[in-house]
Amino acid sequence: MSPMFPANRNRTPSRANGSWSLPGSEYGDSRKKPHYLWRFLLTALLTAACIIILKQSSGYNRFSHHDPGVTHVLVTGGAGYIGSHAALRLLRDKYRVTIVDNLSRGNMGAVKVLQEMFPEPGRLQFIFADLGDSKAVNKIFSENAFDAVMHFAAVAYVGESTLEPLRYYHNITANTLTVLEAMAAHGVKTLIYSSTCATYGQPEKMPITEETPQVPINPYGKAKKMAEDIIIDFSKRSNMAVMILRYFNVIGSDPDGRLGEAPRPELREHGRISGACFDAALGIIPGLKVRGTDYETADGTCIRDYIDVTDLVDAHVKALDHAMPKKVGIYNVGTGKGRSVKEFVEACKAATGMDVKVEYLSRRPGDYAEVYSDPSKINSELNWTAQRTDLKESLGIAWRWQKSHPKGYGTPSVGFLRA
Ligand SMILES: NC(=O)c1ccc[n+]([C@@H]2O[C@H](COP(=O)([O-])OP(=O)(O)OC[C@H]3O[C@@H](n4cnc5c(N)ncnc54)[C@H](O)[C@@H]3O)[C@@H](O)[C@H]2O)c1
Numbered sequence: 001m002s003p004m005f006p007a008n009r010n011r012t013p014s015r016a017n018g019s020w021s022l023p024g025s026e027y028g029d030s031r032k033k034p035h036y037l038w039r040f041l042l043t044a045l046l047t048a049a050c051i052i053i054l055k056q057s058s059g060y061n062r063f064s065h066h067d068p069g070v071t072h073v074l075v076t077g078g079a080g081y082i083g084s085h086a087a088l089r090l091l092r093d094k095y096r097v098t099i100v101d102n103l104s105r106g107n108m109g110a111v112k113v114l115q116e117m118f119p120e121p122g123r124l125q126f127i128f129a130d131l132g133d134s135k136a137v138n139k140i141f142s143e144n145a146f147d148a149v150m151h152f153a154a155v156a157y158v159g160e161s162t163l164e165p166l167r168y169y170h171n172i173t174a175n176t177l178t179v180l181e182a183m184a185a186h187g188v189k190t191l192i193y194s195s196t197c198a199t200y201g202q203p204e205k206m207p208i209t210e211e212t213p214q215v216p217i218n219p220y221g222k223a224k225k226m227a228e229d230i231i232i233d234f235s236k237r238s239n240m241a242v243m244i245l246r247y248f249n250v251i252g253s254d255p256d257g258r259l260g261e262a263p264r265p266e267l268r269e270h271g272r273i274s275g276a277c278f279d280a281a282l283g284i285i286p287g288l289k290v291r292g293t294d295y296e297t298a299d300g301t302c303i304r305d306y307i308d309v310t311d312l313v314d315a316h317v318k319a320l321d322h323a324m325p326k327k328v329g330i331y332n333v334g335t336g337k338g339r340s341v342k343e344f345v346e347a348c349k350a351a352t353g354m355d356v357k358v359e360y361l362s363r364r365p366g367d368y369a370e371v372y373s374d375p376s377k378i379n380s381e382l383n384w385t386a387q388r389t390d391l392k393e394s395l396g397i398a399w400r401w402q403k404s405h406p407k408g409y410g411t412p413s414v415g416f417l418r419a
Contacts, residue, residue, distance in 0.1 A: 062122030063098055066145045070122075072096040073320070074146045074188075076131060076179065077153030079106025081261040082194070082250060082309060084114065086150055088259060089313040091118045098144055101153065102130040105264060109409020113258050131175040134182075141186040148190035148320060151179055154224075157270035158198060161220035162366075172223035177230055183240070190241045190323045191231065192316055197248045197305075197332070197371060199225040206338070207374035210246075210330050217366065232328055241323035248305035248334035248373050249273070250312055252394035253401050260401030261309075262408030273304075273341070274395065277348035278402040280356045287357030288348070290341050295369040303338035305372035308388035311335075318382040334373030335386040344391060351395035 063072065073090055077083040078099030083106070087097050091114060099111060111126045118124045129136045131153055154172050155161070161168040176193070183191060198221030199214045216222045228244055235242045251274045253260040263275060268285070279285045293300040315333045322329065339347075349356050378384045388394050 061143075063096065063125050063144050066147070067096075067122075070094075070096050071147045071320075072098065072145060074140075074144070074149045075099050076149065076151045077101055077106065077194075079103055079108060079111050079126075080152060081106075081263070082247075082312060083150075083152035084110035084259050085254060085309045086152065086313045086316050087114055087124070088117075088254060089317060090150075091124060093317060096122060097124045098140075098146070099124070099126045100129050100131070100140060101126070103128065104130075105155065105267070107262050107409040109262075110259055112409075117258070131178055132170060134178045137178050137182045138185065141182040141188065146183075146186075146188045148192065148323070149179060149183060149188060150192045150194075150316060150320075151176065152194045154194065156196075156220065157267065158218050158220045158366075159270045160267075161218050161223070165219035168219045168223045169226070172220070173226040173230070176227035180231060180234055184234070184238065189239065189325065190320065191243070192319050192323070193228070193231055193242065193244045195224050195228055195244050195246045196221065197246055197334070197373065199228065199246060200371075202368040206370050207336060207372050208332060209374045210332055210377055228330075235326070235328050239325045241325050242328040243319035243323050244328065244330045245315060245319060245333050246331065247312060248307050248332070248371070250309055251306045251391075251398065252308035252310060252388065253398040255310060255397050257397075257401050257404070260398060260405055260408075262405065273344060274348075274398060277344070277352070277356065277395065278399060281348070281352035281354040281399065282402065282406060287359055288345060289359050289361055290345065291361045292363035292367060293360050294363070297340060297369055299340050299342045301341035302367060303340050303370040303372060304344075305334040305336070305338055306344070306391060306394070307334050307386060308394045311384075311386045311388055314387075315378065315382065315384050318384045322382050329381070331378040331382065332373040332375050333378060333384075334375050335389045336373055336375045337389060338370060338372035339391060347391035347395050350392045352399050 073095050075083050075087045075090070075097055078087045078097070079101035083099070087099055090097050114124055115126070127140055129140060131137055153175065155168060197208060198218065199216050200208050200212050201215040201217040201221060203212045205212070214225050216225050231242055231244065234240070249272070261275065263271060268275065268279060276285065276288055280288050290301060292302060295302055297303050312333055319329065319331070345356070345358055375386065
């Protein structure tokens with residue numbers, strides 16, 4: 001899919017020969033020619049000026065038109081951690097972006113950063129809407145000319161999913177169905193879907209390939225697997241181009257320090273290990289709790305595959321480039337290298353320069369010893385390889401943002417489009 005946003009869209013009408021002949025003027029007085037020529041040029045100039053003024057005025061919505069050479073991507077959940085980084089990358093690559101988010105977990109501050117970076121008309125719009133509201137979703141699709149959808153929006157905490165399973169099936173499975181139905185109804189032909197290694201559950205054999213049986217063990221993984229199944233079944237009877245990306249553990253943030261990961265404080269208890277590392281380094285929590293030191297791994301702690309968000313969004317752009325009608329591409333997105341929790345803790349200490357206190361506790365029920373990917377399929381088919389595989393470096397970049405944004409993006413503000 002072409003990412004091009006044409007730099008020059010002059011469409012000057014070409015002249016077949018040197019003179020303009022208007023009806024009835026072919027045999028006219030040659031002295032009148034300049035007069036007609038001036039009138040024509042003036043009319044053309046006025047028309048062009050009117051078009052420009054119309055386009056610049058708020059009445060003209062570039063987002064509702066397909067412009068040749070411009071790919072318009074709907075980024076659901078674009079106010080969240082991964083979605084905002086993806087939107088930044090797409091905008092830098094000259095895509096047109098619409099973010100739809102209900103801000104239940106994302107940050108308007110992240111959207112504001114993007115709006116300030118890309119203020120030109122027709123680059124970025126934000127629509128506040130809940131994907132559970134099918135009427136609102138349909139309205140969005142009928143008012144906007146999307147070429148592709150990157151569907152990130154989801155609640156995404158394994159622990160929380162065991163406490164509120166119905167919320168997860170609604171938010172992940174049912175909402176994906178709503179998005180898919182809207183895409184089908186409005187002829188949007190490309191979908192890049194955010195899935196997860198949690199759909200594999202506890203495989204016996206490592207590394208995990210795309211052929212590893214998917215036997216998810218928590219509502220989060222199950223809801224994502226159901227959403228994948230719905231997408232795959234639908235794609236069998238449609239010409240939609242689908243890419244399903246199964247991410248491993250995402251860490252890091254924008255190397256230029258514009259965006260970061262800022263989950264809501266109330267989600268801390270369900271949080272991810274990188275968030276816990278920074279919270280401990282900032283003194284928000286007393287220290288890190290490592291659960292389980294007697295796993296059958298080299299140092300007894302769990303092994304995970306940490307993928308930097310910059311690499312992850314690169315995989316999305318490559319997936320968009322390679323998406324083919326009537327085809328479903330399924331890819332693991334990981335580094336292929338497992339890192340132990342102990343290694344992670346050491347990297348966290350080194351990246352933050354803080355002597356983070358660590359408490360070693362007994363195993364947490366439901367945690368599996370080892371999870372890491374075999375990324376050879378995405379390496380060979382999409383020409384994608386993780387570049388940022390130094391834990392300390394990825395955490396160091398994220399830590400810089402955390403340190404300069406101790407309150408995250410601050411208070412959400414109003415003043416955006418509502419669906
Ligand atoms: N972070 C990871 O390690 C990881 C790993 C594997 C997969 N994923 C997947 O990546 C995607 C993005 O995750 P993230 O870490 O950026 O999470 P996040 O919570 O930071 O972002 C999710 C965004 O979706 C929005 N959202 C949620 N429900 C919505 C709804 N009903 N309508 C509109 N917007 C809604 C939230 O407000 C938030 O902005 C999710 O689909 C998640 O399952 C994440």
